[in-house]
Amino acid sequence: MSGLSFADVMDDSILVYVEDHERFVEWITERTGGGSDEMSVDLHKQQITYRPKLHKREEVVAPIHLLGSVATEPRSAMWAWANEHVKDLPVARMVERVRDFGASRGVAELTTPEISIPADSEGSDGLATTATTMAAISCRITGIPTAQIITGNGIRLVMLVDAAGFAPATPSGISFPRTLMSAISAPGWVHDHRRATQGYAQARNLPYGWEPNFGALNIGFPEGNVRVAFDQDGRVSDIQAAFGQQPHQPGH
Known part of the structure; x- marks a missing residue:
């Protein structure tokens, strides 16, 4: 994975992040008996508390690692390792792995203390996309499967x-098409549809194989084969499932 760009790392990470985050929301709902509509964070205690919607249900308290912050003014993202207020706290130690990965692979955005965020284009939200990018990439690099973004002030x-x-989440050929379409429909989440689809298969250790001219990727799920076809511009054009069958061109 040498010579990576910021977009490459996002493409390699985003589908797994979307899938795992959806499973995390379900897990919080199960643990709280109905979900949480209020969260509190204590950076010194290095924990987040999910408060249940329903009375007499237990809170969920979990350890956290601060990645950074995305601000409206100035319109930028700052990594926690560069923030004077938190960089010396234990909560900001894990993010150093993300910085070190960026240094070893030449990904400037992961080693730049503060990243300017361009103005939104039509239908986009650069602040939200940047926060999601920080979360997804960091999950993939550190191996911690999920993240939380909290907005306020x-x-x-x-x-x-x-x-x-x-x-x-357990890979599922039944839910994967929904995960893929959800990610590619969100502005700025996926830059290269082919890379993102292959990156998912690699991250989940699923057998996969390309058809000639990279026209389609076949992925072997526990239920069987899912075929993702791409148009001449490399964008997803069709998804077909053949459960009970394995990919006809397995390979890595």
Whole structure:
């Protein structure tokens, strides 16, 4: 994975992040008996508390690792390792792995203390997209499967959540098409559809194989084969499932 760009790392990370985050929301709902509509963060205690919607249900408290913050003014993202207010706290140690990965692979955005965010284009939200990018990339690099973004007072705090008892989603050929379409439909989340689809298969250790001219990727799920076709511009054009069959061109 040498010579990576920021967009490459996002493409390699985003589908797994979307899948795992959806599973995390379900897990919080299960643990709280109905979901949480209020969260509180204590950076010194290095924890987040999910308060249940329903009375007499237990809170969920989990360790966190602060990744950084995305601000409306100035319109920028700052990594926690560069923030004078938190960089010396234990909560900001894990993000150093993300910085070190960026240094070793030449990804400037991961080693730049503060990143300017361009103005929104039509239908986009650069602040939200940047926060999601920080979360997804950091989950993939650190191996911590999920993250939380909390918004308030013009700031988005981005943190990894290392919840005891939470396990990443199990790959499913039934739900994968929804995950893929959800990610490519969100502005700025996926830059290269082919890379993102292959990156998912690699991250989940699923067998996969390309058809000639990279026209389609076949991925072997527990239920069977899912074929993702791409148009001449490399964008997803069709998804077909053949459960009970394995990919006809397996390979790495």
